[in-house]
Amino acid sequence: MLLVQQIEVFYQHVIQVLKGVSISVAEGQIICLLGANGAGKSTTLKAISGLLVAEDGRITDGAIEFEGRRIDNRLAHDIAGRGVIQVFEGRRVLEHLTVEENLRAGHIGEKSRIPAKMERVFSLFPQLKALKKKEAGWLSGGEQQMLVIGRGLMAEPKLMMLDEPSLGLSPLLVREIFATIERINKENQTSLLLVEQNAARALEIASFAYVMENGRIVMDGPAEKIQDNPDIKEFYLGLGEFGARKSYKDVKHYKRRKRWL
Numbered sequence: 001m002l003l004v005q006q007i008e009v010f011y012q013h014v015i016q017v018l019k020g021v022s023i024s025v026a027e028g029q030i031i032c033l034l035g036a037n038g039a040g041k042s043t044t045l046k047a048i049s050g051l052l053v054a055e056d057g058r059i060t061d062g063a064i065e066f067e068g069r070r071i072d073n074r075l076a077h078d079i080a081g082r083g084v085i086q087v088f089e090g091r092r093v094l095e096h097l098t099v100e101e102n103l104r105a106g107h108i109g110e111k112s113r114i115p116a117k118m119e120r121v122f123s124l125f126p127q128l129k130a131l132k133k134k135e136a137g138w139l140s141g142g143e144q145q146m147l148v149i150g151r152g153l154m155a156e157p158k159l160m161m162l163d164e165p166s167l168g169l170s171p172l173l174v175r176e177i178f179a180t181i182e183r184i185n186k187e188n189q190t191s192l193l194l195v196e197q198n199a200a201r202a203l204e205i206a207s208f209a210y211v212m213e214n215g216r217i218v219m220d221g222p223a224e225k226i227q228d229n230p231d232i233k234e235f236y237l238g239l240g241e242f243g244a245r246k247s248y249k250d251v252k253h254y255k256r257r258k259r260w261l
Helices: 041-049 076-081 099-105 111-124 126-130 141-153 171-188 199-205 223-228 230-235 248-252
Strands: 002-011 015-025 030-034 057-066 084-087 159-163 191-195 208-213 216-222
Touching: 002 041, 015 030, 015 041, 015 057, 015 191, 015 216, 030 041, 030 171, 030 199, 041 057, 041 076, 041 084, 041 159, 041 191, 076 084, 084 141, 099 111, 099 141, 111 126, 111 141, 111 171, 126 141, 141 159, 141 171, 171 191, 171 199, 199 223, 208 223, 216 223, 223 230
Parallel strands: 030 191, 030 208, 084 159, 159 191
Antiparallel strands: 002 015, 002 057, 208 216
């Protein structure tokens, strides 16, 4: 479905952020992209969705294909119209619009289908139905995260890209969000590319994972294999050699093993 081939990305013509990144997402898969802050994960999503231009960024090499057609030279609205939707980090709701108006803003297609699509969102997030006339800026963090995911679903994506959906949420809400992500994948047959700092939860629901560092993919494989890797356990899951959770002092002095290179 999605094929990213050896892309390089520069900002302002001089700052190279991505260095030969290649990933793929097959139809119906949940793929997770792991990495520390600044590794290039969000830039990868923006390159796919055509939003680099808004930040004076551009793809200088490589190619991106979706359903067999090149999209790396397409505008963002065209890519969205093909079924690739990105949900940004940071719960970017339209604060002065109501929940219902936010959902309408995400709709692509015939207006007659808006009510049915909105009901589908409300079936996934019943809390939003009771709040549909409330201004989005007054929602809790968890409710806002539900809203931005729901707004993305209004476009009926074939591929939904989620950037840090659990960021800043309580453990209870994190479980709820991840359960909903799985439900979207299974019930809607929507493919998902998930960028997530909560590596343990992401690897539980993903079928395949990529690990990114300094603009490069340094490791990839089935999620179970990545989950069992000692480097991943130590750095991303905070677990030592024998499964005990390491202290912050241990983790902060972590150095990547040479075999990653």
